[in-house]
Amino acid sequence: xxxxxxxxxxxxxxxxxxxxxxxxxxxxxxxxxxxxxxxxxxxxxxxxxxxxxxxxxxxxxxxxxxxxxxxxxxxxxxxxxxxxxxxxxxxxxxxxxxxxxxxxxxxxxxxxxxxxxxxxxxxxxxxxxxxxxxxxxxxxxxxxxxxxxxxxxxxxxxxxxxxxxxxxxxxxxxxxxxxxxxxxxxxxxxxxxxxxxxxxxxxxxxxxxxxxxxxxxxxxxxxxxxxxxxxxxxxxxxxxxxxxxxxxxxxxxxxxxxxxxxxxxxxxxxxxxxxxxxxxxxxx
Ligand code: F3S
Numbered sequence: 001x002x003x004x005x006x007x008x009x010x011x012x013x014x015x016x017x018x019x020x021x022x023x024x025x026x027x028x029x030x031x032x033x034x035x036x037x038x039x040x041x042x043x044x045x046x047x048x049x050x051x052x053x054x055x056x057x058x059x060x061x062x063x064x065x066x067x068x069x070x071x072x073x074x075x076x077x078x079x080x081x082x083x084x085x086x087x088x089x090x091x092x093x094x095x096x097x098x099x100x101x102x103x104x105x106x107x108x109x110x111x112x113x114x115x116x117x118x119x120x121x122x123x124x125x126x127x128x129x130x131x132x133x134x135x136x137x138x139x140x141x142x143x144x145x146x147x148x149x150x151x152x153x154x155x156x157x158x159x160x161x162x163x164x165x166x167x168x169x170x171x172x173x174x175x176x177x178x179x180x181x182x183x184x185x186x187x188x189x190x191x192x193x194x195x196x197x198x199x200x201x202x203x204x205x206x207x208x209x210x211x212x213x214x215x216x217x218x219x220x221x222x223x224x225x226x227x228x229x230x231x232x233x234x235x236x237x238x239x240x241x242x243x244x245x246x247x248x249x250x251x252x253x254x255x256x257x258x259x260x261x262x263x264x265x266x267x268x269x270x271x272x273x274x275x276x277x278x279x280x281x282x283x284x
Contacts, residue, residue, distance in 0.1 A: 001254070001284040003277060004212060006204045006263040010273050012197035014099025015041055015266050018076040021097040025073060026053045033070035037083065038128060040075045040097075041267035042223040045245065067092060077128040078102045080135015081110075102129060105164050105193045106136040112162040113138030117189075118155060120144055120181065122174050123166025130166050150180040160187045167195040168225060197266065198225060205229050205263040209236035213257035216249070216280070217242050218273055219265030226265030233263070246275045251283045 011019065018040055025034055035058045039047045047057065058064050058072065064086060071093045074083075078098035087094045098106070109119045119137040123130040124145055134141055140159065144150050155161060163181065165174050171194055178190050209215045215237040219226025221244060234240040239257065243249045254260060260280055264273045 001257070001280070002259045003280050004208050004259065004261045005273070005277055006201070006208055006261070008197070008201040008204045009218075009262060009264040010266070010268050010270055012195070012201075012266045014076040014101060014195075014197075017099065018073075018097040019046065019269075021095060022050055022055060022073055023053070025071060025095060026050075026055065029071055035067070035070055035072045037064065037072055037074050037079060037094075038077070040073070042265075043220045043267040043269065045220075045272060046267070046269055061086070064092075065090075071095065074098055075128075076102065078106060078132035079128075080132055081106075082135055098132075099167070099195075101167055101193070101195050102132070105133050105167070108164060108191060108193070109133060109137035109141070109162070112189075113140065116159060117162040118142070118157070118159040120153070120161055120163045121166065122163060122177050123169050127166060129168070133164070133166070144177060144181075147177065147180060150177045153181060153184070155184070155186050160189070163188060163190045164193045165191075167193060168198045169194055171199060201225075201263070201266070202229065202232055205261075206232050206236055208261035208263065209233040209240065212237060212259040212261035214239035214241070214254055214259075215261040215263070216240075216276060217263055217265075218244070218276055219268045220244055223265045223267050226268070229263055229265055233261075237261070243276070245272055246279055249276065251279065254280065254284065 022040055034055045037058050039057050074096045076099040113119055118140040121130055121133050121143045125143040130143055182188055215233045217230045217233055230242045262277055
């Protein structure tokens with residue numbers, strides 16, 4: 001049997017950096033309580049392992065307000081400016097592991113809003129990354145997630161508009177929404193802030209799924225980018241399986257196949273991918 005593992009499977013640069021930061025701090029800060037602001041990534045296994053290393057998860061602003069000491073790590077999604085201000089006011093030490101690509105968006109929206117622009121974020125308003133970007137964009141900020149909202153959008157003032165995107169937003173959808181807003185004739189500047197890591201992972205998964213008899217997609221059930229990968233792969237390969245770890249997988253399902261593809265979401269650790277890959281190889 002041939003096993004093809006996607007090169008882009010697993011942690012993207014920003015997630016790897018955030019996870020590494022946690023373990024580095026665990027080693028460095030002997031005895032100090034370490035917190036992550038929200039689960040560091042959408043992966044139960046990783047969060048459990050961090051808990052085993054003594055790391056606790058802060059579940060939002062209220063818990064942060066109650067904190068007296070310790071070290072807080074900001075995850076790759078980033079946080080609104082007020083969260084950093086709150087930690088500064090309370091004198092709580094923190095390490096900012098916001099992905100540099102997300103940090104760049106914070107910088108853009110902060111500067112543009114200072115210049116008096118209205119900010120539009122194309123993205124999902126409930127996603128923590130978008131909440132974070134919003135929190136750096138000043139008062140005049142609108143989040144638009146679909147065509148209906150783009151149609152309805154009205155610039156009530158004569159301000160210039162600066163459009164940015166959630167890093168994981170679909171590029172074609174972003175283009176369509178920008179087009180709808182552009183047609184309204186406002187003074188607009190558009191910055192495509194979509195990160196290529198997601199698109200590259202999806203493109204590679206699609207091309208592998210087209211060629212194999214079975215495809216395994218590994219990732220947490222709550223990870224939206226893994227769900228998207230599963231969707232893409234299932235369209236190309238009917239034998240596509242969505243698993244969190246090796247335990248979820250019945251190897252008998254591969255009895256009659258000759259080629260297997262493996263990919264994984266952005267929050268799936270390498271050891272979980274390798275375990276699946278090795279077991280598929282050993283069993284056949
Ligand atoms: Fe950063 Fe792109 Fe990953 S924005 S967190 S490298 S998906």
